[in-house]
Amino acid sequence: MVKHAVCIHGHFYQPPRENPWLGEVGVQRSAAPYHDWNERVTAECYAPNTAARILDDDGLIEELVNTCSRISFTAAPTLFSWLERHRPDIYGAILDADRASRERYGGHGSAIACCYSHAIMPLATRRDKRAQVAWGVRDFTARFGREPEGIWLSETAVDIESLDLMAAAGIRYTILAPHQAAGVRVIGEEGWTDVSGGRVETRMPYLCRLPSGRSITVFFYNGTIARDVAFGDLLSDGRRFADRLLGAFSWERGRPELVHIATDAETYGHHRTFGEMALARCLRVIEAQSDVRLTVYGEYLDGHPPTHEALVREGTSWSCAHGVERWRGECGCRTGREPGWSQAWRCPLREAIVMVRDALAPRTEEALAAGVRDAAADLVLGRWSDESVAAFFSRHAPGGIDAEGRRRVLSLLELERQAMLMQTSCGWFFDDITEPGSVQVMRHAKRAMDLARQVLDLDIEAAFVEILRRAPVNDPRYATGAEVYEALVRTAAVDLSRIAAGAALYALFGLEHPAAASGMYAVHGDWPYRLNAEERRLLGTVRVRSRATGEEALFDAAACFDGLDRVVIGVREPGGGETFRTVWEGSDPAGAIAGTFSRVYTAPDLSDEERWTIAREIAPGIGDAVSRVYRDSAALIGTLDDLAIPLPGAVARLLAHARAEWLFAMLEEGCTDPERFYVLAEEVRGESIEPDLAALGEAASRRITLALRAASARPNDPAPLEEVSRIVGCAKVFPLPLALWESQNICVGMRGHYAEVRERAGRGDGGAERWAEAFRRAAACLGVRVT
Structure with a gap:
């Protein structure tokens, strides 16, 4: 058995951000351009860590690594419940990583549990501590299909009662900061050695005996390396990261040692851009060592049970120098x-x-x-x-x-x-x-x-x-x-009638209300009086039932939308009949709603989430309207241009917008005529108004992803791959910012098929040669090494 092992722990966590009455996260402006911070951190950290890039010397993607299958990580319920509903692909990839880790680490998974709502356990009552542990364990078991071996204490805030409750729940270990150790001794000896101030030997596990007679193992992580990862520049180079971990062993002692660190997992990609790539490179370097094993805590504990025991400093944490005062006082x-x-x-x-x-x-x-x-x-x-x-x-x-x-x-x-x-x-x-x-x-x-x-x-x-x-x-x-x-x-705060009003508003646009999407409510609307999308007006009934509490009510509801500043929604107890006809048949539906319904909401009453959702729905129509104006005036604009008559400023802006819209449409169609795209791009570049490069880049990125998906689904058709090369070539004209993460993942996954097709091409198969060439060009455009 290898005596030297390395374990890297990442604490995956986001706090609950859902509106407590609706069960969904509302738009958070500070997270722009993303809808909310969960979405942003997922894009910057959780998704990249399921497919972290390892580059070759030419900067091409050589390998994708799901880092979650090799590190130890916290599966915090408040984050994983959001991932399950909103990013099932990433959620599934993390569950797959835990399954893969069990094969790699002798049946021990990478994931560990977490206190349910990330409460500071020393400040909680015994009753709440028990629930935090019970709910955290149940959440973990339901997701990962196995019992957790470890639990992460929120902010590593520790007290003996919490450790005892964890041990009673079958938990084998937890992870603490080095300054949370008070004293240590060899199991069986009498005297304690004072290790306060972070002087504990971190390269071994410790037994912590509990008043109930139970015990739990504590791993005190290497604080110096962890700080350099979280707050220094260690993630600027994955090899240096690995060397720092490997250099922490005391090779001359000849005893088993575990070098391990713990940081927020968001460090790898969110706090440190490309941090997941440094982590992936680090893991690869360590795995290449013949005398060091990459491990997780459960596996290491099986092979190296504690020889020492420790006293824990109660009421301490990893992020407050004053114990747990950060969560109840002005400690600084x-x-x-x-x-x-x-x-x-x-x-x-x-x-x-x-x-x-x-x-x-x-x-x-x-x-x-x-x-x-x-x-x-x-x-x-x-x-x-x-x-x-x-x-x-x-x-x-x-x-x-x-x-x-x-x-x-x-x-x-x-x-x-x-x-x-x-x-x-x-x-x-x-x-x-x-x-x-x-x-x-x-x-x-x-x-x-x-x-x-x-x-x-x-x-x-x-x-x-x-x-x-x-x-x-x-x-x-x-x-x-x-x-x-x-x-x-x-x-x-919202009640059932306010949810009914929101449901009527969302129904105008054919959308599901967030309360229903969250699963917390059953919302059923019946809209017998409804105009088409051009005239947004509807009238009917809405039944709202809280699945979480069982509360239920039926409402009459009406909504009229003539613009974001001209919204009227009415809700009342069911009346039907004459009221419906009054609202529907009158010439002033907004006034009729205001005069007929007991609860009326107008534009100022809309939440940020409602405004954001509706704005996204109607925004594409603005571009279409401007393009229609241009088409109606195209002949006149052309004449003015031919006669060298200066165009009025508004007309010039209209022309620039229309040309940008054409570029957008060409990208969405796969750039079937690159030469025409180049000509039009030069015309746009010559205009005084800069096109929306971000929007054009998003359109190009979406089309590239669709083309790669098509290529994967039609493995012998070179056309989608040729489309990828065309779009990337056109995108370079500006250049456009491209989001290629998913496309690159698909491309890497197709390399095995490429090897098979290349063999057929070598035997004279012309179709195979065309496909192989198309794949090589597409892969080069995406920055992927093909062999």
């Missing part, structure tokens, strides 16, 4: 983006959240049967489908339960889920209470309080807001946390 730890800002808001926010937690817990614990709360993870994993709800009640209410009882239990369990999510660590990590993480935990708290008011007849919101009045705000737009709550939290 912050991001540093605004050096003069105070964090005095943290204490009142923690106090407010604790008040809600402590007010709700006794009431819900009394109302729910023992064990039901911990088992409710299955409802969330099943997205509250009718099947998962039925299965849940058949297990936990075998004697039967009436509809009102079901609604009450579901509401209590959703309250409990929100009460866990409101403790997410990101609420206190950043520099102001206006930050998205802080706003998010307040939104979860409000959702929990709303449910408590409905199902427990308990109203504590006024007390919550009163505590927030003592939270100072750095953002000059607000004075206290109470103002932030009013502006950014209350406005996010």
